[in-house]
Amino acid sequence: MLREQLACFLQLSADELEQRLPNSTEALASAHPGALDPSEAESFYESEVGDGHLYELAAWHLGSADYIADTLRLQAEIAHGQHLDFGGGIGTHALAAAQLKAVDHVWMVELNGSNRRFVQHRAEALGLSHKLTCLRDLEAAELPKIFDSLTCLDVLEHLADPSAQLKCFAQRLKSQDGVALLNWYFFKGHHNEYPFHFDDPEMVNLFFSTLQDLYLERFHPHLITARTYALR
Numbered sequence: 001m002l003r004e005q006l007a008c009f010l011q012l013s014a015d016e017l018e019q020r021l022p023n024s025t026e027a028l029a030s031a032h033p034g035a036l037d038p039s040e041a042e043s044f045y046e047s048e049v050g051d052g053h054l055y056e057l058a059a060w061h062l063g064s065a066d067y068i069a070d071t072l073r074l075q076a077e078i079a080h081g082q083h084l085d086f087g088g089g090i091g092t093h094a095l096a097a098a099q100l101k102a103v104d105h106v107w108m109v110e111l112n113g114s115n116r117r118f119v120q121h122r123a124e125a126l127g128l129s130h131k132l133t134c135l136r137d138l139e140a141a142e143l144p145k146i147f148d149s150l151t152c153l154d155v156l157e158h159l160a161d162p163s164a165q166l167k168c169f170a171q172r173l174k175s176q177d178g179v180a181l182l183n184w185y186f187f188k189g190h191h192n193e194y195p196f197h198f199d200d201p202e203m204v205n206l207f208f209s210t211l212q213d214l215y216l217e218r219f220h221p222h223l224i225t226a227r228t229y230a231l232r
């Protein structure tokens with residue numbers, strides 16, 4: 001279904017889409033300017049990436065379906081009430097969360113306009129528009145002040161200040177029963193496949209220090225890379 005939705009959204013034939021998917025990570029990496037100053041990260045995702053993440057994330061989710069399925073199982077255990085998906089990409093997790101009975105509404109925050117439009121297109125195709133809202137950033141007035149749960153998968157390593165993002169989540173997550181589902185990959189890859197990931201050791205130390213100050217990990221049996229947290 002993702003293939004059909006993406007081909008329809010991009011107005012490509014099935015064959016044209018298949019040709020674009022295999023090289024999508026390299027294409028995104030080559031769009032990257034190299035040593036990106038953290039202060040330029042937001043404008044890279046908002047203005048430079050364009051459709052690049054649609055292809056790259058679709059190729060990844062289709063090629064790693066078992067892993068993505070585990071993250072969705074895990075999300076299904078924690079998502080409830082007003083649920084935030086921060087950096088929601090092509091909407092795989094946001095759309096799945098919107099189908100959960102325990103979830104009242106999904107708020108997907110995503111800098112990239114192509115991604116937001118694609119997720120809205122998918123939500124309409126799936127009859128989920130009434131339960132999913134896509135917004136650019138956490139300052140949007142429509143957003144709840146406090147979320148019952150949040151998902152932030154494969155995003156923290158793209159941010160100029162992942163520690164500040166953790167602090168912001170802690171302020172917006174319900175103190176009782178609130179659960180955050182997080183992962184991170186502060187690594188550019190063995191062959192610089194992911195030049196857009198930040199890996200500065202001081203930034204990473206500060207991230208872990210904030211994580212340990214503010215959050216308590218909850219055990220789950222699904223994956224060791226994606227973790228769930230309550231507030232301390």
Ligand SMILES: C[S@@+](CC[C@H](N)C(=O)[O-])C[C@H]1O[C@@H](n2cnc3c(N)ncnc32)[C@H](O)[C@@H]1O
Pocket residue numbers: 042045046053057086087088089090092109110111112115136137152153154155158159
């Ligand atoms: C690697 S993708 C992950 C997408 C999705 N969470 C997933 O697991 O498939 C990272 C996403 O974060 C978005 N992003 C990067 N910086 C952001 C920011 N400051 N605010 C919101 N979204 C951001 C990018 O546009 C991109 O869609």
